[in-house]
Amino acid sequence: MYRFLVIIEKANGNYSAYSPDLPGCVATGETCEEVEENMYKAIGMHLQGLEEDHLPIPKPQATAEYIVIK
Secondary structure, three states, X not given: OOOOOOEEEEXXXXXXXXXXXXXXXXXXXOOHHHHHHXXXXXXXXXXXXXXXXXXXXXXXXXXXXXXXXX
């Protein structure tokens, strides 16, 4: 099992997502739920491609934190 940080951003009329630990692995969707589902599939395909090419699976290193400014 792998666990990768996924960043989801609201764009003009849709959502986009990417994982900092998986360069080039991106997805879009009309809703937040759709982009999450599409990103899940995209990560699966990305990891499968790495395995098929005999390349290492990156170790997740990215983290996220909300900072409160008063």
